[in-house]
Amino acid sequence: MSNVIQLLPDSVANQIAAGEVIQRPASVIKELMENAIDAGATNIQVITKDAGKSLIQVIDNGCGMNETDARMAFERHATSKIREANDLFALQTMGFRGEALASIAAVAQVELKTRREEDDLGVQIAISGSEVESQEPVQCPVGSQFSIKNLFFNVPARRRFLKKTSTELRHIINEFQRVALANPQVAVTLVHNDVPMFKLPAGNIKQRIVSMNGKQMGSNLIPIDTDTVMVKISGFIGKPESAKKTMGDQFFFVNNRFMKHPYLHRSVMDAYDNILHPETVPAYFIFLEVDPQIIDVNIHPTKTEIKFEDERAFWQILNAAIRESLGKYNMMPSIDFDTTDQIQIPVSQKSGELVEPTVEINPFYNPFEEEKRNTGSGYGTGGTATFSSKVSAQGWENLYSENEGNGLPDFSELANTEMAKQEQAADTTNQEPVQQTFLSGGASEETSGSHRFFQLKNRYILTSVKSGLMIIDQKRAHERIIFEGFVRTLQRGASLSQKCLFPEELHFGPEEMGMVSELQPDLMTLGLELEQVNDGCFRVLSTPAGLENVSASQLIDGILTDFRDGEVDLQKEVTEQVATSMAQRGAIQYGKVLSPPEMGELFDQLFACMVPNFSPSGKTIISIMDMEEMQKRFM
Template sequence: MADIIQLLPDHVANQIAAGEVVQRPASVVKELLENAIDAGASKIKLIIKDAGKTLIQVIDDGKGMSVTDARLSFERHATSKIRSAEDLFQLDTKGFRGEALASIAAIAHVELKTKQEGDDVGTSIVIEGSEVRDQEVIVTPKGTSVSVKNLFFNIPARRNFLKSNAVELRHVIDEFHRVALAHCNISFTMYNNGSESFNLPVGNYRQRIVNIFGNKTNEKLVPVEEDTEVLKISGFVGKPEYAKKTRGEQYFFVNNRFIKSAYLNHAIASAFDGLLKNGTHASYFLNLTVDPQTIDINIHPTKTEIKFDDEHTLYALLRSAVKHSLGQFNIAPVLDFERDSSLDTPYNFNKKSTSAPAIEVDKSFNPFQDEGRTNTGTSTKSVSFKKEPAANWESLYVGLESKSNSEPQDFSEVHFESEESTASMFDDDNSVEQVQTTYQLHSKYIVSTIKSGMLVIDQHRAHQRVLYEDFLKNMTIKEAVSQQLLFPLQLHFSVQEIQILNQLKEDLEHTGFVFSNVLKESIEITGVPISVPESEVSIILEQLISDVENEVPDAHFSATDLLAKSMAKSLAIKTGQSLQKDEQEHLVNKLFACKEPNVSPTNKTTFITMSVDELDKKFI
């Protein structure tokens, strides 16, 4: 029988490895930025076109490569980071497996330009699908430039699985943020489709956070510092009042490498226990420094997960450090029953000398002297305590005698002041006796009777369907009614969030929002839709931005549809909200007036029916 096991060709093995290393354009961005950092660069420039599908270029001013190194860098398992297996336990660099460039070259058109300091000329290599097409000597600045064009050009199936440009760009920006936050000593610049998106100069950690997420972030940060033999913690956590509904601004860095850890995230959540509203998540930007021998960073292909030797100790230290910072900066309440804030010494009395208080007493004061006499004494500051007689006090009792002699008053015509009646949400017809046709169950379901049996409606999903179709109709016919605000509402967002709102501005205006001013890090709203309370505006926009970033629920829906779904989800009646009888009936009538009452905007069942026969079977 013939042998059936054979070695895979190199180009096939590279494409299989690329499936692990390169999942989307953001994966290429991560690998190229980390290579630039390992090369000792002080300035790194990232250029993106079409969310990385057309071009990803990283230019650095690092040490560059020789001709041999440039050619060898595209071979599998070729690396300058390790020499023996023991080096894996002392890693202080980013890349070390030597698969990144080989994997990228297997599925894209790659052009490498590099030159070492001291060399007169550099090297240019062009690779397409793991095959070297051209290699020549060129004139280029010191450092390395890697251009990755037409990603997945030879794997159309992988390219079809990519999301829209907005979603892929969001992932690219996330990777850029993670690398930039971990290295404040390096200057980063990012260009998207020819325009500058980020320009991050060298600075401290707080300045880097503010440059990325906006000036408003500065007042939200609480510093965290702790240094022990096992772990060194530095960074910032966000104040509880600025907590968000999404987990966007949560960053852990271990030895300057971004990681994801649900276990350590729980430690932060535990430190904020009792300080956050339900459904909100605190922001944090924390750097953890540990001994490289106590961690394993090679357990995941993207190296975003790390295995610690002693996770329990790290959990306890992290939780205590965050809790200590919240208490130290008076973010968390302090239990101190003996402290009285009124006894605190003001700052301006810090260097003043103490002196006995001066008390002046009028020794000639006599309260039993006659009213008409003026108190005179030796004191220069004598005070007259003359008592003024009450004038016309008799007038207070005029008419009482005549009223007492008159006939007793008839109290049958006394009118009592009643509370002002508030207009009901729906018109009530008191002339017709109303019969209860709907009932609310556990403030979650509306139960109604039908001819064949019983109807049970999920009030939250049903209201979502009603609002969704209303918003979609308003945006389509562009005739939404707006409610003008007495005072303009100013909201602050990050630079990338403002860009998302700019894309949605026209659709938002069709729903009833009125924007008077849109700046780089803030927006001003002067009108909102009639159904939107002013207090809910920031929540709605935050939820909308989150949905657009993650493109919920699907990439094939239009921006208008996505906007209508997001607003309906934010404004719909919540589970646990009690409804009046007329509100219940109104919701039921509005639901069955919809085009698709059976499902919510996210394709979940809005109601179920149970016939009398099905109820009868329950009692058999």
């Protein structure tokens, strides 16, 4: 029997490794920029075409390599950072495993030009699919120049799974920002399709944050600085009022290495507890300096996941440091002592006698009558469904008549007596009959006349139907109504919009600018007209009709949140997703008190929709409790 276990060829092994290390063009840029940082570069240029699918060029002015090192750098597990296993727990550099260049060369066409300062000539190496095609001397500046062409040219399945250009460009920007923030002392430039996107000069961390995110970010930063035995924490956090619904300005760095750590992110969010708007996330740029021996960065091929020796201690230290910074800059809410029911201490007069405070007592005050006046009529803020005295009496009589002969007590006399008392009270005060109320936590509703809707907890609309009790989620119902209105607008190709008297200016980072520019035609179709003022700034000229209560910034913020991680290729799906996002932001919110006519109109519009049962995101709008279930509850 022949042997079945065989060694893989180096080219195949490198392609397998590339599947873990090189996931997309952004992974190539990350690895090459980190190698340039380790080479001592002070200036790095990144040039891409078609979001890196056609060309990735990284040029640095680092130390460069000689002919032998340049050839060895493309061998698997060839590295200058590690000599023994213990070196893995004392890492101070970015790359160390020696897999990046070997993986890149396995799935792309690579050309390297490099020269050291002490050499007269450099070396040029061309590699395609792990095969060295040429190696020759060349005249070039000090440093290294990598040109990566036709990524995944020999792995068609991987190339088909690359996203569209705008999505891949967002990933490139993310990786570029992470390396740039971790190394503010290095000047970095990003050019895409011959258009400069970033040109960041060397400086300190605050200058790097401002130059990357715009001048408006500078006034929203709070410094953080804490030094303990375990960790030194520095950097900046955002003011609570500048928090956004979109993720993207949240950065953790450990020993200048970017990391993702959901556990520490919860520590940050806990420190901002009760001072943020709902569903918003503050910006933070936090740098942790720790002993390399108490962390492990070698648990994931991309080195973005880091394991701490004592995560709970880091959580507490970080949480306390952020709370301290927020309190130091008066970002935490101040304590407002309530003076209600406060004991009044007698004050001393010049004569030395104590003057007792006077207390006025009204013996005729009835707090229950005050409650009736506040909640008994109209649509008050704390009101509930109301019933007139005659209706209440009628209810008692009906209860008696329906249960006559069943052994129940006679309530008719009690009802008549109660109604007589209320009418007598009304005659003595010369006022309208006081309505009886029952508290259910919902909005005020009248049941007399044609009003057949109730609002429960300012969240659900209740109405009687033939099969039982129908419960409608008011927010989801309004989402469905707005969504189908937008869809009809898209089908007609024209929308109703309202011009802004005072145009609002919206500022975006480079990543958000790309998304807004991509979505601008669809937003225009839906009535949200934007005009680009300059790089990073748009002016809102008009907003969709019917959404006047929602600001354009809230709409755009929500739409970018939906599109940041989503991948939509077809134009139809893009417009429908925009319509869904705008419907979610423009719908009435929970807690909104609705009058009976408003609930009736919402009910009618909902059942005029094509799909009244589900919201645009697929959630249930209508639920019916049938009579059998209701009867079981009273058995």
